[in-house]
Amino acid sequence: MSGRGPGTVALGVVAVVVAAWLAVVEVLWLPLRVGGVLVPVSVVAAVAGNLLLVGAALRLSGSKVVAALPAVTWLVVVVAAVxxxxxxxxxxxSGGALGLVSTAFLLLGVLAGALALGLALGTPARRISSAGPTGSGSGGA
Known part of the structure; x- marks a missing residue:
């Protein structure tokens, strides 16, 4: 990250802060009930959040290291909650209906983060600037 400049470092910090905040909110939503019925909104938020944050971090920063930060941060926060x-x-x-939702949250969140990270690491990084994606767009060399 140090070779790319202060903008990349700032994006890395933002990625960590947003991922940590989202992970804490998702953990606190785990026991959410509506009318006495357990609502697994945390599972959906974990999957969507991990997929979107990793991809956004890669697109905005152009750095695969920054792209990895949201998934790693999410995992650290969730493991601390265990x-x-x-x-x-x-x-x-780990018991009852809340245990099932907690297990689905952990497993699907990790799977989404790993999938997004695998896609990010296998994709050529292109930073999006205010002028648009880098490159001439002509397809030539």
């Missing part, structure tokens, strides 16, 4: 807090609180539980 551990029991000193007060005894547990955010990701």
């Amino acid at each position: 551990a029991r807090r000193p007060e005894g609180d547990l955010l990701l539980v």
Whole structure:
């Protein structure tokens, strides 16, 4: 990241902050119920968020390192939520219906992050500037 300039570093910081915020919100949405029915909005948000953030980080920065930051940050926050807090609180539980939603959240979120990261690493990075994508657009050399 250091060779690409301060703009890339700033985009990396933004990617980490947004991914961390989204991961915390998703974890806190896990027990969401509407009319007593468990609503797995966290699972959908985890999949969509990981797919979109990794792709956006790659498009905006042109850096594959920056593209990896949202998925890695999401995973770190979620793994921290698996551990029991000193007060005894547990955010990701393993039993009952909430346990199923928590497991789906973790597995599908990791899968979406890995898929997005694999696509990002296998794609030639092109930074989008205010003038549009880099390159002449003529297809020639």
